[in-house]
Amino acid sequence: MGLENLILLLVLGVIFLPFILAIGCLVLVMTCPWSRNFRSGYVNLLLKIFQYGTGRIESAEQKKLETIKEKNGIANGNIAESVEQVEDNLSPGHAIIKSSAMSKEDLVLLPNGNSSPKTASIPRNRSFNSLQRDFILSDCLDFVHAGMEAIIEDEVTQRFVAEELKSWNLLTRTNRHYEFISIRLTVTWIIGFFIRYFILLPSRITICFLAVIWLTLCTALVGFLNEGAMKRAVYEKVSIWCFNFLSCALSAVITFHNKENIPKSGICVANHTTPVDVMVLHCDNSYALIGQRHGGFLGIIQRALARASAHIWFERSEVKDRETVAKRLKEHVDDPDKLPILIFPEGTCINNTSVMQFKKGSFEVGSVVYPVAIKYDARFTDAFWNSSRHSMIQYLYMMMSSWALVCDVWYLPPMHRRAEESAIDFANRVKAVIAKQGGLVDLSWDGALKRMNAKKEWKQKQQEEFSKRLKVE
Amino acid sequence: MGNHSSLLLREDEIATIQQETGFTPNQIERLYSRFTSLDKGDNGFLCREDFHRIPELAINPLGDRIVNAFFCESGSEDQLNFRQFMKVLAHFRPVKKDKENKLNSREGKLRFAFKMYDTDNDEQISKDELLGVLQMMVGDNISEEQLVSIAERTIVEADKDGDQMISFQEFCAALERTDVEQKMSIRFLN
Numbered sequence: 001m002g003l004e005n006l007i008l009l010l011v012l013g014v015i016f017l018p019f020i021l022a023i024g025c026l027v028l029v030m031t032c033p034w035s036r037n038f039r040s041g042y043v044n045l046l047l048k049i050f051q052y053g054t055g056r057i058e059s060a061e062q063k064k065l066e067t068i069k070e071k072n073g074i075a076n077g078n079i080a081e082s083v084e085q086v087e088d089n090l091s092p093g094h095a096i097i098k099s100s101a102m103s104k105e106d107l108v109l110l111p112n113g114n115s116s117p118k119t120a121s122i123p124r125n126r127s128f129n130s131l132q133r134d135f136i137l138s139d140c141l142d143f144v145h146a147g148m149e150a151i152i153e154d155e156v157t158q159r160f161v162a163e164e165l166k167s168w169n170l171l172t173r174t175n176r177h178y179e180f181i182s183i184r185l186t187v188t189w190i191i192g193f194f195i196r197y198f199i200l201l202p203s204r205i206t207i208c209f210l211a212v213i214w215l216t217l218c219t220a221l222v223g224f225l226n227e228g229a230m231k232r233a234v235y236e237k238v239s240i241w242c243f244n245f246l247s248c249a250l251s252a253v254i255t256f257h258n259k260e261n262i263p264k265s266g267i268c269v270a271n272h273t274t275p276v277d278v279m280v281l282h283c284d285n286s287y288a289l290i291g292q293r294h295g296g297f298l299g300i301i302q303r304a305l306a307r308a309s310a311h312i313w314f315e316r317s318e319v320k321d322r323e324t325v326a327k328r329l330k331e332h333v334d335d336p337d338k339l340p341i342l343i344f345p346e347g348t349c350i351n352n353t354s355v356m357q358f359k360k361g362s363f364e365v366g367s368v369v370y371p372v373a374i375k376y377d378a379r380f381t382d383a384f385w386n387s388s389r390h391s392m393i394q395y396l397y398m399m400m401s402s403w404a405l406v407c408d409v410w411y412l413p414p415m416h417r418r419a420e421e422s423a424i425d426f427a428n429r430v431k432a433v434i435a436k437q438g439g440l441v442d443l444s445w446d447g448a449l450k451r452m453n454a455k456k457e458w459k460q461k462q463q464e465e466f467s468k469r470l471k472v473e
Numbered sequence: 474m475g476n477h478s479s480l481l482l483r484e485d486e487i488a489t490i491q492q493e494t495g496f497t498p499n500q501i502e503r504l505y506s507r508f509t510s511l512d513k514g515d516n517g518f519l520c521r522e523d524f525h526r527i528p529e530l531a532i533n534p535l536g537d538r539i540v541n542a543f544f545c546e547s548g549s550e551d552q553l554n555f556r557q558f559m560k561v562l563a564h565f566r567p568v569k570k571d572k573e574n575k576l577n578s579r580e581g582k583l584r585f586a587f588k589m590y591d592t593d594n595d596e597q598i599s600k601d602e603l604l605g606v607l608q609m610m611v612g613d614n615i616s617e618e619q620l621v622s623i624a625e626r627t628i629v630e631a632d633k634d635g636d637q638m639i640s641f642q643e644f645c646a647a648l649e650r651t652d653v654e655q656k657m658s659i660r661f662l663n
Contacts, residue, residue: 102661111532136627140586141586141656144535144585145657147536150527151524151527152507454528454532459532463609464612470611
């Protein structure tokens with residue numbers, strides 16, 4: 001930065017000094033441990049209110065079912081059937097919104113050619129000759145069955161929309177059939193609405209605005225320091241502090257587990273649900289970020305961060321050139337002074353119920369990989385960004401008018417690629433570990449299916465598998 | 474977030490569908506929710522594109538035949554409403570002894586399977602139709618001559634009246650020992 005810029009900055013600083021001091025005080029207040037305890041207490045209070053609400057709805061449903069049971073019993077004279085219905089509805093952990101339309105016991109078609117039971121995909125190494133048999137007309141039935149099951153419920157399309165909640169959390173957007181249950185519940189909802197839109201939302205927008213200013217200011221100041229160990233240390237502390245303040249804008253309550261595995265260098269991979277993931281992870285550890293250069297809101301943050309530390313931001317045109325990307329990545333990772341680089345190998349946002357295929361690019365670099373699992377608590381807000389339905393601003397608006405952002409982050413032990421292992425197998429191994437820790441479904445489907453249609457090769461694999469079972473002259 | 478459809482199902486519609494198909498109201502609502510989530514344009518009906526967007530169906534070798542069976546029911550080339558959707562799904566309800574419906578009876582299920590092969594809907598499976606479906610199932614992995622011989626053999630085995638084609642009765646007879654009730658049933662949760 002030139003001398004003129006420095007002088008300009010100093011002048012501006014002096015003019016805005018009281019303003020800056022005020023923000024500084026606010027930041028200190030909001031990021032101290034007291035504030036964190038306050039937010040945790042708030043979240044616990046909310047949980048109690050939700051349980052109350054769920055209890056009211058459940059008892060109302062029970063009363064309704066008892067009257068239906070009486071009616072059915074009289075009308076059909078078929079007690080057995082109505083009892084079965086009632087029992088289904090009153091199963092333990094009574095779900096108000098049922099999450100599955102059918103029980104999927106049978107074969108599921110997978111993109112890698114296996115048609116395997118849901119639990120495991122076992123590669124078939126047996127000799128095929130012994131299993132081949134003649135074609136019979138009923139051979140189509142398996143495909144038909146699998147196809148119909150896919151139409152009723154499939155593993156993939158449900159990952160790109162918000163997860164359905166099992167109990168209501170007093171937000172209209174999560175309740176499909178709002179029925180009038182009781183005055184008290186409606187009043188609670190109205191109070192909740194008022195609090196969220198007229199108290200929480202404006203204060204959060206203000207905090208967000210201030211936090212971005214603060215971040216820009218701090219990173220600009222850090223940018224003045226000379227390159228070296230002190231600058232890095234200052235950047236680490238300052239960036240974590242700034243992101244903590246930013247996380248107040250969403251009332252974030254984040255619990256970090258297994259902090260002994262925290263990455264200090266190398267590559268850190270995590271499952272992707274929302275752009276806010278970066279902020280969530282950054283509240284505990286500083287990272288180098290990698291991604292496309294954006295304009296707008298994200299662009300401001302990108303430029304601010306780039307002043308103070310080394311990140312990798314691409315132009316759109318460079319993304320196509322995978323070799324350049326890989327080279328820059330390798331250079332960064334090989335430098336022990338650089339921060340660990342945060343990568344989301346899924347490549348797109350998934351709705352936090354599953355982990356989809358990891359792209360192999362970051363697993364080819366050959367460095368140690370630190371997996372991190374992030375799981376959002378859907379009772380407080382749905383963190384998933386459905387980019388085909390909502391723009392970034394709409395998404396932020398919805399997040400800021402929700403109750404809170406509660407999530408768990410698990411740091412997992414570092415993993416190395418084994419000697420004979422391919423990058424794809426390594427990626428799948430890491431993915432399985434993350435899925436297991438976060439309680440997510442491990443899928444081998446590509447997240448890009450959000451926007452693209454299935455590839456022809458996958459169907460060809462299915463055809464190949466079937467033809468192997470046919471005996472031909 | 475959540476269900477974006479503003480078209481809720483009316484009571485009388487649910488009753489009609491229950492009457493026709495035998496699904497319970499809960500199942501109907503659950504499947505309606507699926508129908509609306511497939512209906513990306515919020516049109517109130519599904520088109521073929523909506524089906525092809527399901528990856529597990531798109532990679533199914535018989536995916537096109539299955540989608541065809543839905544639209545054959547609807548009569549329209551590209552519009553499927555919820556009632557027609559349910560009538561096709563009804564074929565896959567498990568058979569209950571005392572509550573048999575025309576759609577999910579053994580014959581109803583066999584009719585659906587027959588439609589997979591009978592491409593031109595003339596109630597007969599010709600050698601060419603059988604060959605076409607075989608090609609769908611095996612792709613390029615088996616040569617055409619071998620497929621032709623498989624098709625010919627299959628027809629010879631099933632054809633009772635010697636017209637070189639498989640009628641619906643012959644089809645049912647050929648599948649006599651197959652547990653159609655089990656293979657063509659899906660356990661819908663309540």
